Amino acid sequence: MNASPPWDAYAAECPTRMVLDRIADKWTVLVLGLLSEHPWRFNALLRTIEGLSQKVLSQTLKRLERDGLVSRTAFATVPVTVEYAITPLGATLASSLGALIDWSERNIESVQAAQRAFDARQPHPGRAA
Amino acid sequence: MNASPPWDAYAAECPTRMVLDRIADKWTVLVLGLLSEHPWRFNALLRTIEGLSQKVLSQTLKRLERDGLVSRTAFATVPVTVEYAITPLGATLASSLGALIDWSERNIESVQAAQRAFDARQPHPGRAA
């Protein structure tokens, strides 16, 4: 409807901040990265995203569902089966988040090299005598 | 050098995680969003990114500098002038991060609508009697 929305992520009170805070999150990026491929079950996500605790996955999924980025479908099997899938809205974000994963994997070595160079220049106190 | 690197952000011990954790950060996104336009001074960043404290800005910039995404240049004026600029490496990331800001500003209304719908379905205890 409007070409340039009144929203400004640099304004403190802007609700955009809340959204940015949620999507610019490590776990969100990884979860949506998987869900953009196909629907996943809760425990499958938990096993695939190493280091992610079940509590945090639960919170993350609930927030993503509330924000309309992910849908949750429960099947009345025994035991119950729950499937998480990305929504159309979430799909519009997935490629941008996927770019972050790609960038990390492709540039990790450059970053590590920069860190070594920086640490060599700036030996911080507490390390080495 | 290698088309498909061995790095996997879904592995717990992968250093990619560290990088992802840093770039998937609200403040990093906002800071790099500004620096991608032109170099900025410390206090200018502080004033422009509302709600960002000086301590956190300082930490964020230092990490970005260490990771090779941002350069810091001090001019021996009185008082001292410091300029932060994006590096070539950082520039390769800036567009992806900028996409997150754009997405937030363009889809905030959809997200808010989803939240209202969700909250109407799932009235959580503690609110309303």
Added chain:
DNA sequence: CAGCATCCTTGTCGATACTG
């Protein structure tokens, strides 16, 4: 101007145990 050092509050997260 461009920070650093400190205190202290708050939220986040992992571990554990239990439920439908």
Added chain:
DNA sequence: CAGTATCGACAAGGATGCTG
């Protein structure tokens, strides 16, 4: 299987005061 509830450890973050 798919979670919820609770506890405790920890770290991020705000506020304040000081320095080159």
